[in-house]
Amino acid sequence: xxxxxxxxxxxxxxxxxxxxxxxxxxxxxxxxxxxxxxxxxxxxxxxxxxxxxxxxxxxxxxxxxxxxxxxxxxxxxxxxxxxxxxxxxxxxxxxxxxxxxxxxxxxxxxxxxxxxxxxxxxxxxxxxxxxxxxxxxxxxxxxxxxxx
Amino acid sequence: xxxxxxxxxxxxxxxxxxxxxxxxxxxxxxxxxxxxxxxxxxxxxxxxxxxxxxxxxxxxxxxxxxxxxxxxxxxxxxxxxxxxxxxxxxxxxxxxxxxxxxxxxxxxxxxxxxxxxxxxxxxxxxxxxxxxxxxxxxxxxxxxxxxxxxxxxxxxxxxxxxxxxxxxxxxxxxxxxxxxxxxxxx
Numbered sequence: 194x195x196x197x198x199x200x201x202x203x204x205x206x207x208x209x210x211x212x213x214x215x216x217x218x219x220x221x222x223x224x225x226x227x228x229x230x231x232x233x234x235x236x237x238x239x240x241x242x243x244x245x246x247x248x249x250x251x252x253x254x255x256x257x258x259x260x261x262x263x264x265x266x267x268x269x270x271x272x273x274x275x276x277x278x279x280x281x282x283x284x285x286x287x288x289x290x291x292x293x294x295x296x297x298x299x300x301x302x303x304x305x306x307x308x309x310x311x312x313x314x315x316x317x318x319x320x321x322x323x324x325x326x327x328x329x330x331x332x333x334x335x336x337x338x339x340x341x
Numbered sequence: 342x343x344x345x346x347x348x349x350x351x352x353x354x355x356x357x358x359x360x361x362x363x364x365x366x367x368x369x370x371x372x373x374x375x376x377x378x379x380x381x382x383x384x385x386x387x388x389x390x391x392x393x394x395x396x397x398x399x400x401x402x403x404x405x406x407x408x409x410x411x412x413x414x415x416x417x418x419x420x421x422x423x424x425x426x427x428x429x430x431x432x433x434x435x436x437x438x439x440x441x442x443x444x445x446x447x448x449x450x451x452x453x454x455x456x457x458x459x460x461x462x463x464x465x466x467x468x469x470x471x472x473x474x475x476x477x478x479x480x481x482x483x484x485x486x487x488x489x490x491x492x493x494x495x496x497x498x499x500x501x502x503x504x505x506x507x508x509x510x511x512x513x514x515x516x517x518x519x520x521x522x523x524x525x526x527x
Contacts, residue, residue, distance in 0.1 A: 212387075223442045226496060227527055278503070279450065280527040283439065285351035290369040291394075294350055328465040332448050333527045 199301035200298065200315045202279060203254075204232060205245040207338075218288050228335050229279045242336045246277045248300055248311065249257070250318060255311055258302045260338065279333030282312070303330065347444035348442035351522065355391045356436050356503075357404040358419060359526035363405075367392040371435065371520070374507035378404075383407045385509045387420065389434045405434040410468045410507035426476050426505075433472035433503035437522050450524035451487040452482045452504060460485035464511045472503030482518075490524065500524075 199212040212219055212232050226234075237244060245259035260273030261318035282297040294316070301310045308331075310324040349477055353365040365371075370393070372378065373386035378398045380388075381478040382396055409417040416424055418432050439447065452469055461483035468478040469488050479488045480510045493500045502522065510516040 220472070221443060224498065225443060227443050227445065230527060261344070280525055281349065282523065283349055283351065284527050285522045286435065287371070292351075292353060292365065292369070296349065332446060332525075 194228060199318075200313075201249050202229065202298075202300065203249055204243050204245050204277075205242055206236065206243045208239075213336075227333075233333050233335055236336050237291055240336075243340045244273075244279050244338075246279075246300060246302070248298065248313060250313060250315075251298065252260060253313045255313070256323075272304070274304050275337065276303045276335045277301065278303065278308075278329075278334040280332050301326075303329065303331065326339065346380055349445070349509055350439060350440060350524070352436070352438045354436040355400060356431075356434055357400060357403045359403045360431070361403070363400055364389055366393075370396075370397065371395060371506075372396075373397075373489075373506075380520040381453065382510055385450065385507050389506070406432050408432070408434060408470075408505035408507060409420070409474065410478055410509065416470075416478075416505065416507075426478065427474055428470055428472050428503075428505040429470035429503070430503040433505045435506060437502040438504070439500045439524055439526070441498050441526075444498055445500070445526045446496050446512070447493040447500055448525040448527075449492045450490035450500070450502070450522065451485035452490055452520075452522050453481040454518045454520055455483055456518060461486070461511075462502055465516045465518065466509040467518070468507040468509075470505045472505055475505075478507065484521075485505055490522075 197201050198215050204212045214228050223329045247256045258274050259338050262271035278301045280299050283333045296316050298315050299310055299311050301308045308326050308329045313321040354362040369391050372390040373394040374380045374388045375382050376387045378390050388397050407419050413421050414426050427522055454467050467482050471483045472480050474482045474491050481488045
């Protein structure tokens with residue numbers, strides 16, 4: 194029996210539905226594009242966008258910036274991104290006679306002029322980083338939110 | 342290690358001069374020598390090999406292609422005269438394959454040698470060029486000198502990165518360092 198992956202993204206779609214990696218339409222399909230890319234295609238074809246994106250890692254949930262953030266009295270001050278993206282990074286190291294590999298998942302919330310990334314080590318899960326960047330050209334970006 | 346649910350990884354092959362490949366075990370080393378395995382290097386390496394972590398020669402019959410730096414835009418391949426870069430992919434000694442169960446595209450990546458903490462390795466000059474792409478050598482000693490790898494925009498389950506390398510130790514031999522290759526994909 195294939196074990197349930199311990200890392201998955203969860204996205205809320207503008208029609209109110211939820212897309213979950215490794216579940217339903219978004220399982221791994223050998224020879225096809227990754228679930229995230231298939232989600233982006235589905236959104237574009239149906240004139241939808243994401244209202245929130247989060248990562249579940251070993252039962253912990255990390256929330257990216259979202260629209261209508263109604264916690265901690267920050268609703269009036271929080272700002273929603275116009276879109277999201279996701280990519281992976283992989284490092285291979287031939288280090289003193291041992292070839293080791295480390296993978297990272299990189300979820301980003303995009304604003305006009307800058308992006309906020311959450312990068313998580315998904316090989317051993319020990320480290321994560323929050324990074325603000327300028328000038329991103331995401332490989333797989335969701336359709337942009339149009340309403341304020 | 343976490344259970345990821347995705348299945349990407351790097352494989353490293355040595356490309357032999359007879360056109361075959363030698364899969365590098367996770368504990369193997371890339372070994373640069375003078376004319377023969379283990380010979381002292383006079384300027385830049387004249388042969389390239391795979392060796393075990395214990396130093397035993399793995400490509401004993403047919404060696405890896407050798408790409409020796411001559412100038413910023415020229416190379417000697419397997420002892421032949423000067424040729425302009427880029428080195429043909431089929432003549433690069435190292436083949437890194439990023440494999441995946443799913444089709445992926447690659448935004449780009451980087452390739453460099455390093456000592457501890459991504460710092461340069463002492464007493465060595467190390468050049469690399471991406472096969473079929475780089476028209477000049479780049480010295481890639483340390484993260485700040487990394488070679489940027491080209492993007493792969495066509496979805497595929499395997500993406501090849503062919504690397505030509507040239508090793509020039511200032512002490513003749515015995516300098517060891519680490520190799521890092523990175524890619525970003527989805």
